[in-house]
Amino acid sequence: MNKLMALSTAACLAFGLWTSANAAGDMQTSKGTNTGVNGNSTKSVAPADIALADGVIRKVDRQAGMVTIQHGELKNVGMPPMTMAYKAKDATMVNRANEGEKIKFRLENLNGIYTITKLEKQ
Numbered sequence: 001m002n003k004l005m006a007l008s009t010a011a012c013l014a015f016g017l018w019t020s021a022n023a024a025g026d027m028q029t030s031k032g033t034n035t036g037v038n039g040n041s042t043k044s045v046a047p048a049d050i051a052l053a054d055g056v057i058r059k060v061d062r063q064a065g066m067v068t069i070q071h072g073e074l075k076n077v078g079m080p081p082m083t084m085a086y087k088a089k090d091a092t093m094v095n096r097a098n099e100g101e102k103i104k105f106r107l108e109n110l111n112g113i114y115t116i117t118k119l120e121k122q
Contacts, residue, residue: 049075050102052118058083060097067097067116069105077109086116093119 070083077080086107088094093116098101106118 038095050106050108052106052120054122055103055105057097057099057101059085059101060094060099061085062091062094065091065094067094067119069103069116071105074107077107077114079107079114084114086114088116096121 028042044113051117053071053074055069055071057067058070063069065088065101067088067104068083068085072081073079088097097119102122105116107114108117110117
C-alpha cells in the first residue's frame with residue numbers, strides 16, 4: 001500500500017511539473033508566435049485565416065447532416081488526401097450540396113468532431 005501511495009504521489013508531481021512547464025513555455029512570445037517548451041511553434045490559426053480546400057461531393061446524407069467529400073491534403077487539421085464523410089455545421093450546407101459538385105470548403109476540428117464550417121460551390 002505504501003508503494004502504491006508513493007507511486008501515485010510521484011506520478012501526480014511529475015504531471016504537475018510537466019503541466020507547469022508547458023504553461024510557462026506557451027506564455028513566451030516572439031513576434032506573435034507562441035513557443036512551447038521544446039521551441040516548437042504553437043500559434044493557432046484563426047478560422048478566417050484558413051484557406052478553403054478543393055473537393056468533390058461524393059455523397060449527401062441529409063438526415064444525418066453529413067457530406068462525403070473527396071479532397072486533397074487539409075493542412076489545418078493534419079489530414080492527408082482522402083474521401084470521408086463529415087458533419088456539416090448547419091443544415092443549410094447539407095441541403096444545398098449535391099453529389100458530383102466541385103466545391104471549396106473549410107474543415108475544422110470542433111470539440112473532437114471534424115466539421116464543415118464553410119462550403120461554396122465552384
